[in-house]
Amino acid sequence: MTIKIIAKNKKAYFDYEIIDKVEAGIELIGCEVKSVRAGDVSLRDGYARVDNGQIMMMGCYMAPYNLGGQFTTIDPSRDRKILMKRKEIDKWAKKVKEKGYTITPLKLYIKGHLVKIELGLAKSKQMHDKRATIKKRELGRELDRAKKY
Numbered sequence: 001m002t003i004k005i006i007a008k009n010k011k012a013y014f015d016y017e018i019i020d021k022v023e024a025g026i027e028l029i030g031c032e033v034k035s036v037r038a039g040d041v042s043l044r045d046g047y048a049r050v051d052n053g054q055i056m057m058m059g060c061y062m063a064p065y066n067l068g069g070q071f072t073t074i075d076p077s078r079d080r081k082i083l084m085k086r087k088e089i090d091k092w093a094k095k096v097k098e099k100g101y102t103i104t105p106l107k108l109y110i111k112g113h114l115v116k117i118e119l120g121l122a123k124s125k126q127m128h129d130k131r132a133t134i135k136k137r138e139l140g141r142e143l144d145r146a147k148k149y
Contacts, residue, residue: 002111003109003111004110005108005109007041008043008107009106015125017124018122019122019123021121022118022119024055025116026081027080028062031064035062036110041061041063045060047102047104048082050096050103055089055092056081057079059077060077082117095121096121099123103119103121105118105119106118
């Protein structure tokens, strides 16, 4: 089964410590699938929230498909339902409610003919943790340069 990655949320790995990951489906309308296939997606400002026992994706931008005709009037930043199993939803909802975790999109991809999203259960990093991440990245770059020469 082929996987084509459409969008990644690199900023999520910098801003959050990812505790758990899950692959889920996402409910899309009509020409949104064609827009995803064209790669007109941004996960940067996206997050998920638990509403009435369902996980809803907020703030994820999917550009209207320009050849969609009358179906392009869909709001590009509308809330989208995430398709997960009930046990997983309940488990994540409990953690988000109790411990202050958040659900953030990490990756949007096409698996076979289905559009899938990888969600992460994340905990916000403090400023000193972000600085440590930057130092670690810089050290890795310097080591790679040293190995190269």
